[in-house]
Amino acid sequence: MKAPAYASFLAAASAAAVVTVGLLFLTPGPVAGQDAGKGGGKAAGKGGAKGGGGYQPPAGPTPRLANGKPDFSGFWQRPYSPDMSAGATDLNGKPYPPEDPQHRTVALDPANAPAAGRGGGGRGARVLPYTALGAQDWKTYDPSNGDYTGACLPFGLMRSINSPDPLQIMQSTTFFAELFEQNTWFHVFPIDGRGHTNGTPTWFGDSIGKWDGDTLVVETNNFNGRTRLDTNGHGHSDQLVLTERWTRTDLGHIDYEMRIHDPKFYTEDWKNNRQFLLRTDQQIMEYSCEENNKSLYEGRIKAPKFDQP
Amino acid sequence: MKARLCVFAMGLMAAAVPMLAHHSFSAEFDSSKPITLKGNVTKIDWLNPHIWIYLDVKDDAGKVAHWQCEGGPPNTLTRNGWTKNDLKSGDAVTINGTLAKDASNTCNASQVSLPDGRRVLAGSSNPDAKQ
Numbered sequence: 036m037k038a039p040a041y042a043s044f045l046a047a048a049s050a051a052a053v054v055t056v057g058l059l060f061l062t063p064g065p066v067a068g069q070d071a072g073k074g075g076g077k078a079a080g081k082g083g084a085k086g087g088g089g090y091q092p093p094a095g096p097t098p099r100l101a102n103g104k105p106d107f108s109g110f111w112q113r114p115y116s117p118d119m120s121a122g123a124t125d126l127n128g129k130p131y132p133p134e135d136p137q138h139r140t141v142a143l144d145p146a147n148a149p150a151a152g153r154g155g156g157g158r159g160a161r162v163l164p165y166t167a168l169g170a171q172d173w174k175t176y177d178p179s180n181g182d183y184t185g186a187c188l189p190f191g192l193m194r195s196i197n198s199p200d201p202l203q204i205m206q207s208t209t210f211f212a213e214l215f216e217q218n219t220w221f222h223v224f225p226i227d228g229r230g231h232t233n234g235t236p237t238w239f240g241d242s243i244g245k246w247d248g249d250t251l252v253v254e255t256n257n258f259n260g261r262t263r264l265d266t267n268g269h270g271h272s273d274q275l276v277l278t279e280r281w282t283r284t285d286l287g288h289i290d291y292e293m294r295i296h297d298p299k300f301y302t303e304d305w306k307n308n309r310q311f312l313l314r315t316d317q318q319i320m321e322y323s324c325e326e327n328n329k330s331l332y333e334g335r336i337k338a339p340k341f342d343q344p
Numbered sequence: 345m346k347a348r349l350c351v352f353a354m355g356l357m358a359a360a361v362p363m364l365a366h367h368s369f370s371a372e373f374d375s376s377k378p379i380t381l382k383g384n385v386t387k388i389d390w391l392n393p394h395i396w397i398y399l400d401v402k403d404d405a406g407k408v409a410h411w412q413c414e415g416g417p418p419n420t421l422t423r424n425g426w427t428k429n430d431l432k433s434g435d436a437v438t439i440n441g442t443l444a445k446d447a448s449n450t451c452n453a454s455q456v457s458l459p460d461g462r463r464v465l466a467g468s469s470n471p472d473a474k475q
Contacts, residue, residue: 216419
């Protein structure tokens with residue numbers, strides 16, 4: 036079945052974007068850890084083992100750029116976080132109360148449904164500090180009524196970070212580039228002290244990075260409001276401001292924190308904390324979501340309809 | 345389709361979790377409708393965002409029904425050591441999965457097994473597989 040014209044356009048645009056980003060970094064600083072050690076080999080293997088497969092990242096100190104700042108470059112494995120409420124705490128680290136799944140009018144995905152005893156990356160859903168508007172949105176969200184990701188539209192920054200597909204980071208003293216394997220998307224932003232562009236709202240928002248010691252603090256605003264925070268559908272408004280704190284604690288690890296500020300949907304700021312793992316035994320792969328998205332082309336998934344701004 | 349196509353509407357299959365999707369699972373599939381299909385593979389699509397396994401399923405009268413089942417993302421399967429040649433046209437398979445909401449002959453495969461019991465293209469049906 037022939038793909039819609041816009042899907043072909045998206046595929047071409049994605050491919051061109053990766054080439055563009057690659058050109059930006061033809062003369063990068065050290066690509067830390069990419070060639071260091073070959074731990075793990077082909078993870079998992081036939082028979083259904085986990086993708087992690089006992090892999091251990093290489094040991095060593097935090098790599099740094101010529102200006103002395105930490106270099107986050109590398110190929111990173113991240114925990115799949117289909118439900119951000121599961122690992123959510125207030126800014127003091129206090130978890131929110133467990134959520135009763137019956138609280139919703141639409142059932143959660145069984146793969147992502149809450150299960151006791153596991154937080155920080157997918158299960159053990161909790162009740163976020165919703166405003167009335169945020170609570171109503173969460174209770175009534177129905178992914179079968181046009182989940183935009185099913186149409187291969189951009190996941191947005193939060194859902195891309197939450198994706199289980201790996202992330203390649205390329206960094207210079209001026210720019211920070213996130214190359215998401217998920218749908219071959221990228222997000223590039225300055226880290227040299229310049230301010231927000233305040234341009235047209237976008238799926239991935241307008242990011243700027245500033246240093247807090249050895250921690251890179253990335254603030255993103257100007258989202259288009261068409262995305263969701265996670266696969267399970269936690270919502271946000273166009274007033275969302277996302278603050279990420281990136282700390283490369285050593286060669287093989289990044290401590291990552293994501294703070295959500297959205298006074299329309301949440302009564303207070305809340306956060307998630309995770310750890311990313313450097314993979315030196317793998318490399319990024321092409322992921323064209325549009326090439327055989329049968330579920331959309333054959334009508335089992337509905338394309339979303341957005342209100343015009 | 346009665347004998348070889350067994351639909352188990354019971355909690356047993358609830359433990360079989362669907363594979364990671366590029367979209368919400370419940371946007372397309374009905375987790376309350378597990379299914380077991382026994383048939384022969386006719387084609388494999390090893391393409392993003394998911395592989396698809398096509399199979400013919402015969403009922404007691406020999407009538408053939410064409411089915412298609414969504415598998416894991418090819419990148420994940422590749423990293424877990426699988427290739428498109430691990431399952432070939434003609435192979436007899438048993439697929440445990442979940443029916444699509446639209447009542448077509450479409451499923452989400454959580455487990456694909458050969459007659460000797462070996463699971464193939466595994467590692468994608470577990471939500472922890474990529475962690």
